[in-house]
Amino acid sequence: QVQLVESGGGSVQAGGSLRLSCAASGVVFSDYAAGWFRQAPGKDREFVACINWSAELVRYSDSEKGRFTISRDNAKNTVYLQMNSLKPDDTAVYYCNLDFYYANYPNPPPGGYWGQGTQVTVSL
Numbered sequence: 001q002v003q004l005v006e007s008g009g010g011s012v013q014a015g016g017s018l019r020l021s022c023a024a025s026g027v028v029f030s031d032y033a034a035g036w037f038r039q040a041p042g043k044d045r046e047f048v049a050c051i052n053w054s055a056e057l058v059r060y061s062d063s064e065k066g067r068f069t070i071s072r073d074n075a076k077n078t079v080y081l082q083m084n085s086l087k088p089d090d091t092a093v094y095y096c097n098l099d100f101y102y103a104n105y106p107n108p109p110p111g112g113y114w115g116q117g118t119q120v121t122v123s124l
Helices: none
Strands: 003-007 012-013 019-027 033-038 046-051 057-060 068-075 076-084 091-099 119-124
Touching: 003 091, 019 033, 019 091, 019 119, 033 068, 033 076, 046 068, 046 076, 057 068, 076 091
Parallel strands: 012 119
Antiparallel strands: 003 019, 019 076, 033 046, 033 091, 046 057, 068 076, 091 119
């Protein structure tokens, strides 16, 4: 059974940083590309960043470019999202996703592998 477990969310003040982690089990992690998404209250889920299996390819949403960094450690079956210079607009539940095809991002199939989400709240 595939499980993705996010952690590292929390409450921070604007300008602060958080590092999200997503630990995968039940899957050959290095076979998959990975992505981070977020969903704010009353809004659709939106793409944040993605990374291919070898970490050679990364892509970011325009609003996160330069502030967020996605990375992965295949030995630990974990993908990370380092978030700096956080803004109140970054407040959302953050989800990780695995997809066999990097080319599917930023719109992976909805029926793929998703975590349960971790809450990030940024206050002024």
